[in-house]
Amino acid sequence: MSVYKHNYRAYTGKLTPGWTRILVLARYGYAEAWSSKITIGIFILSLLPCIGFLFGIYLANNPMARLLLGNHNQRVLAINAGFFLNLMDAQFGPALVLAAWIAPRLITFDLADDALPILLSHPISRFGYVFGKWVALFASLSLVTWIPALVLFAYQGYSSPQPWAAANVPIAFGLVAGAVIWIAFLSLLGLALSSWVKWRVVATGAIFAAILVPAGVGAIVTAVLRTKWGWLLNVPFMMSVLSQRLLGIPDLAGSQPSLPTAGMTAMLTLGCLLCVAMLFARIRAREVVRG
């Protein structure tokens, strides 16, 4: 083929390695996600809490600013694991909003136009397809969770008069681990629910519902049965507790129910497995009518 000759010619150039096709899916998915102005808007709003925390770090490390604010107590604006736990709690919500907006864009366009037969007729497996989309969503959510958290961590390390960063490396690990668990779960959930709904708005609503409805049910169970296990249905709460433990903050007696880490891990794993099963039931080149 050539534009000027208008005839067909075979391709004789080199081919990319098989594993890079996943990156192709991820790249196009990422571009699709960020082609929307609403995505940009949500992203900017998601960074507003980070700017607040950035200001907090500035105040904490600037004696003149503290003096001007009339704050002489070093413990009032302490930059420690608790500070970063608040940051993570603040970013979990925007990450959910961003996931609920982006995930349907990655999957429902393909489903609505029945693009799966064409996509999967290329040398890419169903796993590769899902993984590529998952990478696109994970990368997008990283921009509002662990990446800004690490930037703030680095800024605190830079601003602090003492060698703060080296002494608090476990906080950085906790930040990344907590955020990665949350956005990995959100990405799987978002893709799984989007794969079952062809309409984007409905898929977005379904993602919110999948997080908020079980949390409400869990609260009812907790109140009616007077048990702490209802909290296992509240994913944001579980993530907050997990993050607290990952950051090395001890549980405060009486302030919140003490859930076992293994129980929370098991619930999140169960949720992930359910999402994987939903995805692989739906992501097929052909609907097979059995009978």
Added chain:
Amino acid sequence: MGVIDLEGLEVRLGNRTVLNGLTGALQGRVIGLLGPNGAGKSTLINTLLGFHRPSRGTARVFGLDTHRDRAQIRAGIGYMPENDSFIGNMSGVRFVRYMAELAGLPAEQALERAHEALFYVGLGEVRYRKVNTYSLGMKQLVKLAQALAHGPRLLILDEPTNGLDPIARQRMIQLIKDIREEGSVRLLISSHLLRDIDETCDEVLILKSGRIAALCNIEEERRANRSFMELETVGATEQFSVRIRGLGCECACFPGGRIKLVIPGHVEARDLYVIASEQGVQIRRMNQRRDSLEDIFLRAMDHEWARPEHVSL
């Protein structure tokens, strides 16, 4: 090694046996896949693409097992599905580039080939429009472009002229002929339209109820088939038929001056008029026809028989 080799291929979907013991070697440059609805055409294509796993037997494409080596097979296949299958909110060029990159082309080459493929199929001027704004014919063409862009060894076209107006259909047929003439691509075309298959294919596989009803080389059939003629005459029919036999025609006379002939290649209609003139016979009606793909198809539909080898119809 054929393009497609089937050895006792059986595909079951649930309790249904959709393909039942298909055996044969498809070797043509352009292979037609014919059969009524539910015959198993789409299931065979899906099996060749590795979407369905054979429950028994094997299917091979260029010697590669369709299940075990499906990634390799897909790398060398361009697939144009029957139904609407595209990403509507992408521009034509972006969609084709995306598919080419998935097939393994580096990004720059994929972009270049996407432009070329779209110009080649006649969508060059609308390549920056979103695919969901295309007409039905354009959507067919963009599917063909994405199937071609990465330079496949085997192009599978499922109902390529579906929903096209006569002009668009003729253009699609011409494109298929051009690709065939280029020679580097083998084609498998599934269609309900015998005319499409007749115009483009040199081998045909006819399926009926999941079995092979006929597998034949159309070119050989065309060379072997004979030309039939029906005449209505007035006058000395007997003497006329004797003279015609002298030309080498097989001839049968019927009451009312009707004559049926099987004409050898060297005899033309003009020869018959010359003899009729000499004999004082009037030819009132002349109807000539060839043994067509339609005859082959209808015979295959009439007789359900499995033919593992090439057959002479």
